[in-house]
Structure formats: structure tokens, C-alpha cells
Amino acid sequence: xxxxxxxxxxxxxxxxxxxxxxxxxxxxxxxxxxxxxxxxxxxxxxxxxxxxxxxxxxxxxxxxxxxxxxxxxxxxxxxxxxxxxxxxxx
Amino acid sequence: xxxxxxxxxxxxxxxxxxxxxxxxxxxxxxxxxxxxxxxxxxxxxxxxxxxxxxxxxxxxxxxxxxxxxxxxxxxxxxxxxxxxxxxxxxxxxxxxxxxxxxxxxxxxxxxxxxxxxxxxxxxxxxxxxxxxxxxxxxxxxxxxxxxxxxxxxxxxxxxxxxxxxxxxxxxxxxxxxxxxxxxxxxxxxxxxxxxxxxxxxxxxxxxxxxxxxxxxxxxxxxxxxxxxxxxxxxxxxxxxxxxxxxxxxxxxxxxxxxxxxxxxxxxxxxxxxxxxxxxxxxxxxxxxxxxxxxxxxxxxxxxxxxxxxxxxxxxxxxxxxxxxxxxxxxxxxxxxxxxxxxxxxxxxxxxxxxxxxxxxxxxxxxxxxxxxxxxxxxxxxxxxxxxxxxxxxxxxxxxxxxxxxxxxxxxxxxxxxxxxxxxxxxxxxxxxxxxxxxxxxxxxxxxxxxxxxx
Numbered sequence: 211x212x213x214x215x216x217x218x219x220x221x222x223x224x225x226x227x228x229x230x231x232x233x234x235x236x237x238x239x240x241x242x243x244x245x246x247x248x249x250x251x252x253x254x255x256x257x258x259x260x261x262x263x264x265x266x267x268x269x270x271x272x273x274x275x276x277x278x279x280x281x282x283x284x285x286x287x288x289x290x291x292x293x294x295x296x297x298x299x300x
Numbered sequence: 301x302x303x304x305x306x307x308x309x310x311x312x313x314x315x316x317x318x319x320x321x322x323x324x325x326x327x328x329x330x331x332x333x334x335x336x337x338x339x340x341x342x343x344x345x346x347x348x349x350x351x352x353x354x355x356x357x358x359x360x361x362x363x364x365x366x367x368x369x370x371x372x373x374x375x376x377x378x379x380x381x382x383x384x385x386x387x388x389x390x391x392x393x394x395x396x397x398x399x400x401x402x403x404x405x406x407x408x409x410x411x412x413x414x415x416x417x418x419x420x421x422x423x424x425x426x427x428x429x430x431x432x433x434x435x436x437x438x439x440x441x442x443x444x445x446x447x448x449x450x451x452x453x454x455x456x457x458x459x460x461x462x463x464x465x466x467x468x469x470x471x472x473x474x475x476x477x478x479x480x481x482x483x484x485x486x487x488x489x490x491x492x493x494x495x496x497x498x499x500x501x502x503x504x505x506x507x508x509x510x511x512x513x514x515x516x517x518x519x520x521x522x523x524x525x526x527x528x529x530x531x532x533x534x535x536x537x538x539x540x541x542x543x544x545x546x547x548x549x550x551x552x553x554x555x556x557x558x559x560x561x562x563x564x565x566x567x568x569x570x571x572x573x574x575x576x577x578x579x580x581x582x583x584x585x586x587x588x589x590x591x592x593x594x595x596x597x598x599x600x601x602x603x604x605x606x607x608x609x610x611x612x613x614x615x616x617x618x619x620x621x622x623x624x625x626x627x628x629x630x631x632x633x634x635x636x637x638x639x640x641x642x643x644x645x646x647x648x649x650x651x652x653x654x655x656x657x658x659x660x661x662x663x664x665x666x667x668x669x670x671x672x673x674x675x676x677x678x679x680x681x682x683x684x685x686x687x688x689x690x691x692x693x694x695x696x697x698x699x700x701x702x703x704x705x706x707x708x709x710x711x712x713x714x715x716x717x718x719x720x721x722x723x724x725x726x727x728x729x730x731x732x733x734x735x736x737x738x739x740x741x742x743x744x745x746x747x748x749x750x751x752x753x754x
Contacts, residue, residue: 289366293367
């Protein structure tokens, strides 16, 4: 398994999770965990997903999610999990 | 498992606080390119660099995209050219040919700087070293991406004052050769003492002869991250202050370590070292001077600055060494003037002088860096400045360097624009009293007593 973290940050609106999840399902990417908070109207979501099947096409996935974010009006990033693991765990 | 706050903290560092990996520098040995024919040598060098570094830029871009961390520079360091060219180059013009070949290779593989147009002359100069040094002004004028460095001293050997005198003249000639570009050539020329073999940062990077065939060295950065972290502990004790810097340095370095290992794995080239440096850029909020201000000095250069910088430098190392098994290069806080917005402001308002900067170099990782001085400064005074810095390095067993730019046609009060990461700088005054009788003495300054450790 090769886990990645998707973060969605932006103004709250209807259907953000639905659209992100639909997109991931279309790409055959399994969601392992979702955490979400809303701070003063701003939507913050973190998804842990399995990108084991995405090796060569990681670039396509990140740019696809970015485009999706632009169409919803939120910022979506997808990063490999290790950067957070390394920084916050000894 | 990672929680949302940690993820948001990391991304805030990257997006708002200018966290980045400053450079992935690929060190390449060119010793196997040696030929007694300069054209064959140039062809060998081009072939070797393209073969080893062909995938460097694209690999770095993929890593950057996958981890969401900017990797600002992709660079190459090479074996000091005075060694590689010793057999083929019989004139300074021959060396310039090699510089042009290096520049072309750098452009072909897409790196923005290539370091190692260098000579190591800490004790004595070979004829090859002398020819290379003589060729530096022309080489830096006709190339764009080649960086040059000359190591003129070390704790073990003392200071080669003949080389110091020659480098004062070379800096002046380089300024003249690039006078149409605000003497930009001097921004690519650094004079070092105790130069490390594995420094990934320009302009002083070269691939030392102690190194293997090819190696990945990574320079981390992050003055902005430290500055923002310190905002949350305003007025707190030194203990809290130090703890905050250490924790931040640890986090920054871990990112560098991850990127270095990943680049090493993907390129199939061994990982060398992480250089734990706070390297500023002219961007707002990416300044070492701003950290000093946050620690409590009104402007960089005010009384207390040297102590604050000493503490900062030490805490960065203490936090960073735990995050990586192999730390090397320069490692510490950089204090360039033109590349740091806070330093520029401090120099402009008169808080920061060359003399104070010299004092600061006693406690941080490099030396007098990216300082514009009047174009009519005598070569002997530049040699004097180089000798002073080399003495600090020699006696304190640390790396020191001088990268000063005597901007031809400019005087104190004028401003110079170098562009990009090199930034802009006010022309700073140099002490007007001379030292020509001192620098015209021949020979070398002996190694200090505490270097005799055997």
C-alpha cells in the first residue's frame, strides 16, 4: 500500500465531499480515512487514500484534483504521506 | 496516524512561510574525463555530465510534485577544474574553453548553476591553479551558469597570502569584465577558507576529491518557518526560544532528508549529506534578518546581533542533526546581504556595516556574502578583506568565505540589481585606509598553534 493525503481547503458549499469522492471512485482510488472540520465557514478536509495503484500517473491525479478544486472553488492538494510522517514523527 | 492539524501545519509552512528544499546538488567526479587535449577534455566533460545528470531536473520535479514541496534549484558540483584541466590546459584561454563546455552542459541538463570552476590553493599554487585563477574573469564573463571558487586557506595549512593577493586582483578583474551587467560575475565567484568537499550551495560548491563518483547533496532552507514559529513565543525565555528553533529546524531538515533519500533512490546515486542551512531569498518573509528581529534586535547589525545569530546558528544545528544521519556542507545560518530583504533594509538604513557583518561571520556558517562595494575599491583592500575572513575561518576551524562585488561605476549610496535569487543591494562603504604593504608581502601565514593535533 502507498498512502497519500488529500487536503481540501476552501469556503464551505454543498457537495464538496461528494464530488471529491466521486472523482476518486472514477480513478479507482480507495479512501481509507476522512477527517473534516469547519472553522469560521472554512472547510478543511483531510483524506487518507491508497495510491498504490498510481505510480506513473501521480501527476495526472494531482492535476485532476486541482482542476476539480477549481471547479468547486476550493483548493485540493494530493501529497504522498511520507512528508507528513517524516516531519511529525520521530 | 497523521492528524489533520499536522497536515495543515506542514502545508502552512510550505504555502505561507516559504518552506522549500533550496537545492538538490548532484556532485560529479570529472577525474575520469582527463585528457591532454583540451577539445577531447571538453567533449568528455560534456558527455559525462549529460550521462550522469540527464534525469536530475525531471526527477526533482517529480519529487516536488508528489510531496507538494518546492525544490527551488537543481544544481551540479564538479571536481575542481584546476585538477581536471591540469594536463590539457596550457593557457587561460584553454580554461575558458572548459568553462564554456561546462556552461553548455549545465544548460543541456537544465540546472541553473554548476559549481567547481575551482582551485584549492590553501598552501601553494600549481601552474594549473594559477592559469585557472587567471582565466576566472573571462570565464565568468562569457558563461552564464558556471560558478567559481578558490580556497585560499585552512586551519591545517594556514593562509596562502600569494593566493589572497591574486584573488583581490581577480575579483577586481571579474568586476571589470562584467561591468556592463553591474559586475555580476563577482556574484558567481567566492573565495573560501576551510572549504568543505560536499557543499551543495553556490557559488562555493565543488565535488571534492574525497568524494565518490557521483553523490546527492541537499540543502534545506526555511528562514520564514523559523520566523513564524518565533512569533508565537514573543517575550518568552531563552529556553523556550531555543526549544522552538530546534523543533522547527528538526521539521525542516526531515523534509530535506526525505527529498534527498528519494532523489538518491530514483537516480540510483548515493546520498551524501544534508546541509542544514537557513538560506534566505529576497522574497518577503524569507529572511534571516527578520529572525534576528523577531529574537529581539531592532535591525540586523544592532548591538546583540552577533549573540542572537550565534544562538540561532547553534540551535539550527542541534535541531537538525537529529533529523539526518549525515550532516555536512556549510550548515548554519547564511547572512548574504543582497539575497535577504531584511539585510538589505538594515544596510540601507545604516544599521549594518561590513565590520559588523565580519563579526557576525565568526559565529555563523559562512562569511561576507553578496556585498556590493564601491567599484573604485583597491584590489589590495579586497585582498585585505579576504585575508581577514580567512583568518577568522582558520583560527575558528570553520568555513568562511568572501563574495563581494566591487560594482564598477557605482559608489556608496547607489543601489545594484542582480535579479532573481541574487537580489539587489545598496553599495556599502569600505574602510578607506589601505593595507597594500601587508598584502604585498609574499608567502603564507603559518597554521595556528591549535591545528597541531597529532
